[in-house]
Amino acid sequence: MISLRRSKVMKLLLTSNYAAAYGAKLARVEIVAAYPITPQTQVVEKLAEFIEGEELKATMIRVESEHSAMAACIGAAAAGARPFTATSSQGLLYMYEMIWWAAGARLPIVMGVVTRAIAPPWSIWSDHADILSIRDSGWIIIFSESAQEVLDNIIQAYRIAEHKEVLLPVAVGWDAFTSSHTAEPVSLPEQELVDSFLPPRTPEPFVLDVNEPISHGNLTYPDEYMEFRFLINEGLERARKVIREVGKEYGKLTGREYGLIEEYKCGDADVILVTLGSMAGDVKDAVDILRKEGYHAGLVKLRCLRPFPREALLNALREARAVGIVERSFSMGRGGIIATEINSLLRESGVNDVVTVSYIAGLGGREIGVNDFINIFKSLFKKMERGSGFEVVWYGLRG
Amino acid sequence: MRVITPIAKPKEGSAGLTGKWRIFKPVINYSKCNNCGLCWLYCPEAAITLDGKNVPKIVYEYCKGCGICANECPVRAIDLIKEE
Amino acid sequence: METRFLEVKWVGRGGQGIVTASRLLAEVALRRGKYAISIPMFGAERRGAPVVAYNRISDEPVRRKGPVRKADILVVADYRLLSMVNFFYEVKEKGLILFNADRVPPPLLNASKKVALVNATAIALKYGLELSGLAIVNAPLLGALIKVSSLAPLSTLKEVMKMYWGEEGGRRNFLCAKEAYEEVKYIT
Numbered sequence: 001m002i003s004l005r006r007s008k009v010m011k012l013l014l015t016s017n018y019a020a021a022y023g024a025k026l027a028r029v030e031i032v033a034a035y036p037i038t039p040q041t042q043v044v045e046k047l048a049e050f051i052e053g054e055e056l057k058a059t060m061i062r063v064e065s066e067h068s069a070m071a072a073c074i075g076a077a078a079a080g081a082r083p084f085t086a087t088s089s090q091g092l093l094y095m096y097e098m099i100w101w102a103a104g105a106r107l108p109i110v111m112g113v114v115t116r117a118i119a120p121p122w123s124i125w126s127d128h129a130d131i132l133s134i135r136d137s138g139w140i141i142i143f144s145e146s147a148q149e150v151l152d153n154i155i156q157a158y159r160i161a162e163h164k165e166v167l168l169p170v171a172v173g174w175d176a177f178t179s180s181h182t183a184e185p186v187s188l189p190e191q192e193l194v195d196s197f198l199p200p201r202t203p204e205p206f207v208l209d210v211n212e213p214i215s216h217g218n219l220t221y222p223d224e225y226m227e228f229r230f231l232i233n234e235g236l237e238r239a240r241k242v243i244r245e246v247g248k249e250y251g252k253l254t255g256r257e258y259g260l261i262e263e264y265k266c267g268d269a270d271v272i273l274v275t276l277g278s279m280a281g282d283v284k285d286a287v288d289i290l291r292k293e294g295y296h297a298g299l300v301k302l303r304c305l306r307p308f309p310r311e312a313l314l315n316a317l318r319e320a321r322a323v324g325i326v327e328r329s330f331s332m333g334r335g336g337i338i339a340t341e342i343n344s345l346l347r348e349s350g351v352n353d354v355v356t357v358s359y360i361a362g363l364g365g366r367e368i369g370v371n372d373f374i375n376i377f378k379s380l381f382k383k384m385e386r387g388s389g390f391e392v393v394w395y396g397l398r399g
Numbered sequence: 400m401r402v403i404t405p406i407a408k409p410k411e412g413s414a415g416l417t418g419k420w421r422i423f424k425p426v427i428n429y430s431k432c433n434n435c436g437l438c439w440l441y442c443p444e445a446a447i448t449l450d451g452k453n454v455p456k457i458v459y460e461y462c463k464g465c466g467i468c469a470n471e472c473p474v475r476a477i478d479l480i481k482e483e
Numbered sequence: 484m485e486t487r488f489l490e491v492k493w494v495g496r497g498g499q500g501i502v503t504a505s506r507l508l509a510e511v512a513l514r515r516g517k518y519a520i521s522i523p524m525f526g527a528e529r530r531g532a533p534v535v536a537y538n539r540i541s542d543e544p545v546r547r548k549g550p551v552r553k554a555d556i557l558v559v560a561d562y563r564l565l566s567m568v569n570f571f572y573e574v575k576e577k578g579l580i581l582f583n584a585d586r587v588p589p590p591l592l593n594a595s596k597k598v599a600l601v602n603a604t605a606i607a608l609k610y611g612l613e614l615s616g617l618a619i620v621n622a623p624l625l626g627a628l629i630k631v632s633s634l635a636p637l638s639t640l641k642e643v644m645k646m647y648w649g650e651e652g653g654r655r656n657f658l659c660a661k662e663a664y665e666e667v668k669y670i671t
């Protein structure tokens with residue numbers, strides 16, 4: 001295994017997987033419990049290396065499955081520690097029961113999700129069906145475009161998860177291979193800087209303690225259950241503000257500020273594409289190329305999927321004449337998962353004079369790049385003349 | 400009928416023309432071969448056929464050169480020869 | 484080569500060190516003050532199976548991560564892969580093909596593109612860079628590549644190789660790279 005020693009160069013060349021491991025290390029995680037799965041494996045390999053080399057003081061819990069990995073994180077978080085795990089695709093599904101447990105028990109766990117397609121057909125490549133399967137569980141879901149964002153997001157995720165107004169687990173996603181195995185320059189913040197931003201966790205009064213035994217997750221009767229579910233939603237709603245504040249503060253320290261969404265040249269845009277993850281970089285290049293040809297094109301990159309950035313999206317999209325949502329996910333029997341949410345946001349907010357198109361693209365790692373986004377933009381500039389409506393397009397589907 | 404779920408038949412070539420991957424080529428020395436059929440059984444690409452008398456034949460279009468057959472042959476009747 | 488935005492495509496076989504080559508090239512560019520990314524394409528991760536990796540190198544941050552469709556430099560690490568590469572289509576108009584072979588492959592003779600030749604296999608074998616019958620050709624190809632692209636001086640490559648492979652491994656790989664740097668020649 002190559003060890004990337006710090007050199008005179010400011011930036012390290014890291015894959016998103018390694019960036020995640022560096023992020024967890026800088027966050028001084030105390031427990032790592034994970035089960036290997038392509039394409040997540042190097043995240044945990046690198047963390048094991050850090051622990052072995054005593055660069056990170058943490059306990060690696062070897063588990064026999066993802067279900068147990070999350071269970072170990074739940075136990076650790078319930079006892080007041082700072083746990084980290086990472087998984088992907090089938091692994092996330094195998095963990096599913098514990099996913100809901102983590103959110104319901106209000107435990108500040110951070111999990112990396114290397115987003116990959118779900119089988120069958122068997123596929124190890126990029127797709128967002130896995131991470132979107134936890135959409136309604138109460139987890140905060142944050143997505144990353146680059147290795148730098150993976151590192152920054154994991155550090156911020158602990159601040160958000162452990163915030164007393166939130167107390168919910170956070171999933172940080174990045175694309176299989178396109179991000180997980182692509183090496184990019186990453187600025188590593190100094191450990192002292194991260195320490196000042198993210199102090200050790202101060203556990204809540206209700207953590208597990210052998211000296212004052214309590215139990216968690218007990219049976220609630222029908223006249224109590226609803227209230228606890230309501231409280232989860234309240235935590236998520238409050239997280240919106242916390243995520244923005246944390247992103248601002250991180251920006252002051254590192255020069256890289258984060259919000260719920262990122263707007264790219266949306267101000268005067270007639271057509272806006274909404275996307276997430278590594279595709280956003282290609283869309284930015286497409287926007288620049290089209291702008292040189294006189295098209296008013298823009299991009300909204302979704303950083304935060306849950307809580308849903310309602311106001312931010314509405315602000316960014318309300319003046320557009322056409323909005324295309326390009327996503328690697330689909331709700332069978334309905335449409336693009338994110339697209340239907342954005343379409344209903346626009347309509348319920350009284351924005352009717354806009355064409356929304358749900359583009360299903362890049363499933364199972366199907367290639368998609370700058371030229372494809374230029375095509376999509378151009379067809380949206382035509383569709384925008386319709387004035388209103390909603391449509392689902394499977395982009396690049398072979399007959 | 401339209402195939403609506405991925406299926407694979409156990410036959411040579413299901414992973415494409417894997418013959419191009421080869422660095423070493425397995426060559427059967429028929430004077431040593433005792434026709435036990437083990438190479439046929441073990442070949443992961445189903446690139447070995449047996450005739451009615453259990454005489455193995457390697458289909459080089461699909462043989463990927465993994466060397467498993469040579470390793471399994473109980474009488475060392477398969478040599479691995481470096482490809483040109 | 485005066486390109487503000489350089490796209491490289493590497494074609495080789497599992498075991499030849501293609502993914503590492505692309506990683507090291509990005510590392511070299513980074514040290515020359517460039518922004519660089521290395522994108523490996525994963526399919527059958529098996530020895531001998533075709534492997535593709537890309538680099539994008541630029542003065543500005545590189546945002547796009549889709550595969551490189553047309554490369555400025557196409558590096559072909561194995562003669563037998565030639566039939567799998569459509570070099571007319573996959574190389575830009577003014578692009579270059581860097582080829583590992585001891586002689587000019589006939590299909591490249593009347594290519595309209597620039598072609599450079601280096602016998603990376605022979606150089607690798609000379610320095611004992613071989614694993615299970617397959618020459619590890621990434622070091623000589625890197626040496627040849629930084630020559631034809633004028634991306635960096637040999638000293639930068641030396642630094643990077645040392646960082647990745649340590650003192651002894653770095654030295655041996657660098658000798659290979661240096662020899663290829665000196666021997667690579669244009670044939671068209």
Ligand code: SF4
Pocket residue numbers: 425441442443444445446447457461462463464465466467468469
């Ligand atoms: S080397 Fe032998 S076992 Fe391997 S693919 Fe070829 S014939 Fe089959």
Ligand code: SF4
Pocket residue numbers: 427431432433434435436437438439453455471472473474475476477
């Ligand atoms: S395993 Fe060896 S002996 Fe048996 S059939 Fe194959 S070549 Fe012949």
